[in-house]
Amino acid sequence: MDGTIRCGANYVPLSPISFLERSAVVYRDRLSVVYGDHVRFTWQQTHDRCVKLASSLATRFRISRGDVVAVLAPNIPEMYELHFAVPMAGAILCTLNIRHDSTMVSTLLKHSNSKLIFVDYQFLQIAIGAIKIMSKSTSKVPQLILIPDSGELSGQPMPEIIHYNNLLEMGSLDFEIKRPIDECDPIALNYTSGTTSSPKGVVYSHRGAYLNALSAVLLNEMPSMCVYLWTVPMFHCNGWCLTWSMAAQGGTNVCLRAVTAKAIFESISKHKVTHMAGAPTVLNMIINAPAAEQLPLPGKVAVMTGGAPPPSQVLFSMEKLGFDVFHSYGLTETYGPATVCTWKPEWDNLPLETRAKIKSRQGVNHLGLEEVDVKDPVTMKSVEWDGKMIGEVMFRGNTVMNGYFKDIKATQESFKDGWFRSGDLGVRHSDGYIELKDRSKDIIISGGENISTIEVESVLFRHPAVLEAAVVGRPDDHWGETPCAFVKVKEGCELSGDDLIAYCRENLPRYMAPRTVVFEELPKTSTGKVQKFVLRQKAKEMGSLTAKGKSKL
Amino acid sequence: MDGTIRCGANYVPLSPISFLERSAVVYRDRLSVVYGDHVRFTWQQTHDRCVKLASSLATRFRISRGDVVAVLAPNIPEMYELHFAVPMAGAILCTLNIRHDSTMVSTLLKHSNSKLIFVDYQFLQIAIGAIKIMSKSTSKVPQLILIPDSGELSGQPMPEIIHYNNLLEMGSLDFEIKRPIDECDPIALNYTSGTTSSPKGVVYSHRGAYLNALSAVLLNEMPSMCVYLWTVPMFHCNGWCLTWSMAAQGGTNVCLRAVTAKAIFESISKHKVTHMAGAPTVLNMIINAPAAEQLPLPGKVAVMTGGAPPPSQVLFSMEKLGFDVFHSYGLTETYGPATVCTWKPEWDNLPLETRAKIKSRQGVNHLGLEEVDVKDPVTMKSVEWDGKMIGEVMFRGNTVMNGYFKDIKATQESFKDGWFRSGDLGVRHSDGYIELKDRSKDIIISGGENISTIEVESVLFRHPAVLEAAVVGRPDDHWGETPCAFVKVKEGCELSGDDLIAYCRENLPRYMAPRTVVFEELPKTSTGKVQKFVLRQKAKEMGSLTAKGKSKL
Secondary structure, eight states: OTTBOOOTTTOOOOOTHHHHHHHHHHTTTSEEEEETTTEEEEHHHHHHHHHHHHHHHHHTSOOOTTOEEEEEOOBOHHHHHHHHHHHHTTOEEEEOOTTOOHHHHHHHHHHHTEEEEEEEGGGHHHHHHHHHHHHHHOSOOOEEEEEOSTTOOSSSOOTTSEEHHHHHHHOOTTOOOOOOSSTTSEEEEEEOOOSSSSOOEEEEEHHHHHHHHHHHHHHTTOOTTOEEEOOSOTTSHHHHTHHHHHHHHTOEEEEBSSOOHHHHHHHHHHHTOOEEEEOHHHHHHHHTSOGGGOOOOSSOEEEEEOSSOOOHHHHHHHHHHTEEEEEEEEEGGGTEEEEEOOOOGGGTTSOHHHHHHHHTSOBEEOTTSOEEEEEOTTTOOBOOSSSOOOEEEEEESTTSOSEETTOHHHHHHHTGGGSEEEEEEEEEOTTSOEEEEEETTTOEEETTEEEOHHHHHHHHHHSTTEEEEEEEEEEETTTEEEEEEEEEEOTTOOOOHHHHHHHHHHHSOGGGSOSEEEESOOOBOTTSOBOHHHHHHHHHHHOOSSOTTOOOO | OTTBOOOTTTOOOOOTHHHHHHHHHHTTTSEEEEETTTEEEEHHHHHHHHHHHHHHHHHTSOOOTTOEEEEEOOBOHHHHHHHHHHHHTTOEEEEOOTTOOHHHHHHHHHHHTEEEEEEEGGGHHHHHHHHHHHHTTOSOOOEEEEEOSTTOOSSSOOTTSEEHHHHHHHOOTTOOOOOOSSTTSEEEEEEOOOSSSSOOEEEEEHHHHHHHHHHHHHHTTOOTTOEEEOOSOTTSHHHHTHHHHHHHHTOEEEEBSSOOHHHHHHHHHHHTOOEEEEOHHHHHHHHTSOGGGOOOOSSOEEEEEOSSOOOHHHHHHHHHHTEEEEEEEEEGGGTEEEEEOOOOGGGTTSOHHHHHHHHTSOBEEOTTSOEEEEEOTTTOOBOOSSSOOOEEEEEESTTSOSEETTOHHHHHHHTGGGSEEEEEEEEEOTTSOEEEEEETTTOEEETTEEEOHHHHHHHHHHSTTEEEEEEEEEEETTTEEEEEEEEEEOTTOOOOHHHHHHHHHHHSOGGGSOSEEEESOOOBOTTSOBOHHHHHHHHHHHOOSSOTTOOOO
16 A cells, blocks of 8 residues: 555564563563472563573574474473573474373484474483484484473483573573564474374464464453463473463463372462363362362362363362363364353353253354364365254364474365364354364264264263263174273272163163273373274274174164 | 465464454354444344445445545444444445544545545535535545434435445345455554644554454453443544454444443443543543432443543542543554553552552553564664653554555654654653653753653642643743643632642742643644644744743743
8 A cells, every 4th residue: 555664663473472572571570480389480580581591592502493492391480481482592392292202202303303302300211212212313313401390300410411501501681582584484393192193293383373372362361460270281282372372461370290189279279370271181180189189269260171071070060169161172283272162151040961061062263263164074065053964173264283294295185175174073053163073083883874972972971980981983794883982980980881881872872872881991192182093993803793784783 | 394385274364354253153142232222233243234234335336455435423333333344345444533624524535545435424514515625626536325323314315325224235145255365455544633743644454453453352351242332432543443352352332422421321331331441531521420420330340541641530530430440552553552551460559649650651562562662763772761761652563554645755754763653752660661751742841951741731630620731832032942831720610820830839840830821721633632733833922931031930
């Protein structure tokens, strides 16, 4: 438009780095990070520490634009700082899952071309093992930097290893931060946990991280100076991007090395936590904690949950304790939560069962994600908003990944027709809210009927003696597949397979009720998701329940 | 980065249009706009009306990308709708000040190349007059569309004029919204009110509007589904961008044709308003309302004020009524508020006078604005954070305008050295908070000393009999200039010039106290700002107070 120009005065590439730079002024004396009894930083201190770290990375370790820096650590202050320090050096942060073994860590270090790896002392042996594996086939192994956690080191000191604090000491506050040149430049590389296949490297951009962090603030209704308890691993989608959100709002990060019910209640009470998040396992941990550990809450605590819909019993028990549970849904590819079951005030007075049913929906897209839809993956036509017609859940918007690192084919497939295909199957209700039915890979086809394993599982969860349950298809010569339930019973409860099948038949169409029940511990990924592919293998090994051409149903 | 791509699945140009499209689903049955006793729209209705309007603009009036559509209307629902409908047609919204006369309107219609003008029935004669003036020199006059306000028309019907509702009726819901191709494409053209010079056309972009709207949500601490009372004109910086913010949060817009204390209190009570904003004149209106009109508030009401710092008496009275006043500062060029005096909880218990003093600061930049600084305009060096060293307030970030329409020279001057120069003088306190001292043009130089007129005015405001005050320099043969105060006294109060001068000398260094006091009504711009250039002219006409070479001080 005539008279206008684009210049440094009116255009700055979006980056979460800006959040920290602003908080260092606006919230300079407010607590940024607290940890244990001794670590308490202000936003100015956190800012200064990050600048110094970035300076050391750039000048001492020659980290420059586009380099990858890995980290293997739990939710400790250093892990938080690296979320800013690494991007400030122009580099890309690759947070590794702390449940990985040396082999997997070596695979990911190699795939990511990591130049450095920061390692928490607890995981030092894993990292050393990984580097040993790498050094067999290449001389290019990443430099290891130890995070000793408050100066303590288990075992003997290892002077040959550089410590995190050395970087701080070497760093300079005069360092000129390397902001992204293009706001779509990468900021993070997150390997998927691999419920179905080998890990893929999901690339996040500065723009996506900025917009998702603000969206997370809004969807969590986080006011400025809120207090966030870190129960979701920061290595998982950068803590659903809340690492950056907290800098935007000048809140306080309460760090926890290990998540236990005791630590959760004590932290809430001590630091007046206002927000937290957690997979259903964390909610279970809270409600099943011994009464003595269940300290009264100082105020309402909002809890964002994801992964699986919270069963009504869990919801009810959480509410009784003073927690407000919100259900969200997303994937690593969408920077964590992409939809949330936005609560309508008029639902407040519905009976618990109805509320739980509504809360179990995945809901609607957050502000940063342009659009979510349920579509026929072939014709790309949207399903009817009838709560019945099943389609694939798809996303579109600025908070969808840049792609899979070094795998352009997988990137192109997942973005076919201009939408990111989640691989999840769902329906759309008349109010526009999405409800998941299954993973495309998980759905059972029995006698030509589609069976949503999520629906069967939700009935199993309602049984008072069931703690955990997962349903997969068992191959069948007659039916094609039949539902097979893997169940973990609550401590002190007894339950027979026949009783559970009878219960399911009372609450489900007959063809949907499991025909097989196996009681055992469920195999899980490091982020707490059930590994259905393991169960499917087990069910396969059981063989067919009915002989060919014969129906026992 | 290897394996990544940019496509429709992961990149969408930022635009406030997205807010409305999302709210049409997420908040579909919630109230979007209420007005008077009869108008109540939901977000789905607002969305559908805007799509239909956009469709009519595009198909019936051939409005296309880059065209300008003007509007002359108060805060009515149609004014709100045009903030989305016009951009949805790919066009640029130009909101005109309703206090302008036909001559000024004709100048702006011509300068902006407006193709259409929407006119509220109250301002029809102004618009018709403007078009008459234009048609004397050109055949290209904008098409006029009348907004009759609920079907009512004062005077006789005018069948030759197209009505707003005709566009709705002609419109189609199938219209494909014209989103910006580049997110920096213009969305609005806002003419400055011209306190000092002729109006300039400030260009806003989709990107800037999107980011500023989200920043406004955060700086106002607006939760989803909040209720906003429209006391700030939407024609002023698009209502400080809150027109778009409200769509982002699915809130309710309470529209008001005319701002009176009665209407404010009634609206708050009826609609449970949570947020509003207003120039100091609006605050004065509230606290000086008759007791019978001051209905009790249903809850805390947050009020963002701007323009001038609220005097402690005003603050105190507002707080007693249940309002929470925040002070912000910005310019048309920064999309409205750019800084806000972010409140620290530890200030809650300070004495009122101290709190008022802190609240009068302009504070710190909001989240969308990258940086604010106080700099020497020549060397570009930042001032010390000592609360004393005066410099020019400068801004940098994505919520700074694209430039001045058709005035590249003014654009380049204002962006010199990569910062937007506000023309305001200020200091920076040790906590990083900014405090304005004066407009560069307003500062008085007396006997070689700089006198901040804002400081003199704040002392005048503290006098219990003073309602309004403005200080300018009166030319002086000996001193160069001396301070001259124009004062409006509160109803029922008496005050002499000598008493007021004596009062100032008790509270200010002698050289800063006014030497002349004039009691009269203050001339103001349409947005309520005092027109100091008019007062300066008056002071000039008074002539020198002291003869050359003689000092009477």
